[in-house]
Amino acid sequence: MTDLFSPVQLGKLKLSSRIVMAPMTRNRAPENIPTDLMAEYYTQRASAGLIITEGAQISEQGIGYPATPGIHSPEQVAGWQKITDAVHARGGHIFVQLWHCGRVSHPDFHGGALPPAPSAIRPAGQAFTYTGLQDFVTPRALELEEIPGIIEQYRHAASMAMQAGFDGVEIHSANGYLLDQFLRDGSNQRTDAYGGSIENRTRLLREVTEAVCNEIGADKVGVRIAPVNAFNDMHDSDPQALFNHVATTLSGLHAAYLHVVEVSMAGEPDQAVDMQQIRSHFDGMYIANGRYDKARGNAVLSSDKADLVAYGIPYLANPDLPGRFLRDAPLNEPDQATFYGGDAHGYTDYPALGA
Ligand code: PHB
Secondary structure (H helix, E strand, O other): OOOOOOOEEEOOEEEOOOEEEOOOOOOOOOOOOOOHHHHHHHHHOOOOOEEEEEEEEOOHHHOOOOOOOEOOOHHHHHHHHHHHHHHHHOOOOEEEEEEOOOOOOOHHHHOOOOOEEOOOOOOOOEEEEOOEEEEOOOOEEOOHHHHHHHHHHHHHHHHHHHHOOOOEEEEEEOOOOHHHHHHOOOOOOOOOOOOOOHHHHHHHHHHHHHHHHHHHOHHHEEEEEOOOOOOOOOOOOOHHHHHHHHHHHHHHOOOOEEEEEOOOOOOOOOOOOOHHHHHHOOOOEEEEEOOOOHHHHHHHHHOOOOOEEEEOHHHHHOOOHHHHHHHOOOOOOOOHHHOOOOOOOOOOOOOOOOO
16 A cells, blocks of 8 residues: 555655655845755755755846745755755755745835736735835736747746756646735736636646656656635636646656645635546656645545645654654644744754654
């Protein structure tokens, strides 16, 4: 029977387990360049079947939070190279998450300019900026002529990821960031080829994924979606139909995996969505994510409702999560106060078993 410790093939990679470290923003890259401390953090977690890094912005334009790493400059590639080398030296595998925040940003990050989005619709809520929380602004709608440049940012970042030694990339199309803003009609009211019908709203994700697959090979490309996540003020009138279509589209591009945030991180979802229906439209690996523990992880795998399971917060506090699951050992408690920003405390000082 398949469980968390059953090995699995992902593209050309043989993963030692089905336990995935989920992407988590930690805001510990002061110059937007990955640091040695980050290398220590990821190295501590190299026993995961697969690590997916925190979101890494694909361009200056894609930034939306302080002290988040990028994956678009040579200095950033050099920083990530240390991380991929260290994880590989421990026998681990690591994908980088390609992130463009779109409207979930603030003019402070853009020399006073408005952040770009599908439509000029302001999300409710506040941005984390270098001077604290500030209300989100009304973003500017991207011009049709700018879309090829957005696709090029993703292609370029994917190429940089290969230079940095990553095993693959995850396209972040979840949680209310740019690609998700295009998908859902609460944030996309365009009247051109990138808005309106479900097919049109999926167009940018399709073109981005196609460009990234052409650049590095579809077997190295995953996509993360969040069909019911209301976080970042996201809404859609028919999420089941939308995300069924997204799955069909990505399956046609032979993406290696679909990583699904199955829960809402904030607020009630507008409607329930059947994740198994979405999965039935996708031929690659399905990574389930959202408040799983060991028992639920094993259950979703043994009942063939997922191929892998991604753990976020448990991984943050337990560098040796697979070892703890294997031994049924107690887990360290995560400390909310040190999730975002700061130093080694609450980052690399969670003890491993027997340490
Ligand atoms: C966050 O910083 O809270 C955050 C970042 C990226 C996500 C979700 C949450 O996809």
